[in-house]
Amino acid sequence: MIKKIMLILGLVAAIGTAVPLSIKASRWVAGTPALAARISVVEERLNNKIIQDRMDKLEERMWAMEDRWGEKYLAEHDKTHESVEELLQFMTKEAREHYRYLEKQYKELQKELEEEDE
Numbered sequence: 001m002i003k004k005i006m007l008i009l010g011l012v013a014a015i016g017t018a019v020p021l022s023i024k025a026s027r028w029v030a031g032t033p034a035l036a037a038r039i040s041v042v043e044e045r046l047n048n049k050i051i052q053d054r055m056d057k058l059e060e061r062m063w064a065m066e067d068r069w070g071e072k073y074l075a076e077h078d079k080t081h082e083s084v085e086e087l088l089q090f091m092t093k094e095a096r097e098h099y100r101y102l103e104k105q106y107k108e109l110q111k112e113l114e115e116e117d118e
Contacts, residue, residue: 058106
């Protein structure tokens with residue numbers, strides 16, 4: 001008799017635990033596409049942020065070169081440069097190549113960011 005009562009109590013406890021777990025699991029499975037969509041949005045925002053940070057660093061490096069060479073240009077010509085192209089002509093070949101390399105990377109990242117936004 002005690003064994004039967006214990007068996008019945010065990011079954012009730014097992015069913016009582018299994019039903020809420022299965023309901024919770026079904027909600028999780030049903031929510032998976034929505035969860036995946038939210039994760040996708042967060043992932044896209046994070047990728048855009050990483051690209052934007054890289055673009056900011058490149059832009060800072062380009063501005064630093066413009067400032068450095070602009071001061072040299074000013075000291076030599078007693079006037080400021082009219083455009084970046086004029087400043088590039090004044091730079092050494094290595095500096096000009098490096099600046100153009102930075103500019104190329106910047107434009108590639110900008111294009112990548114625009115493609116991801118579409």
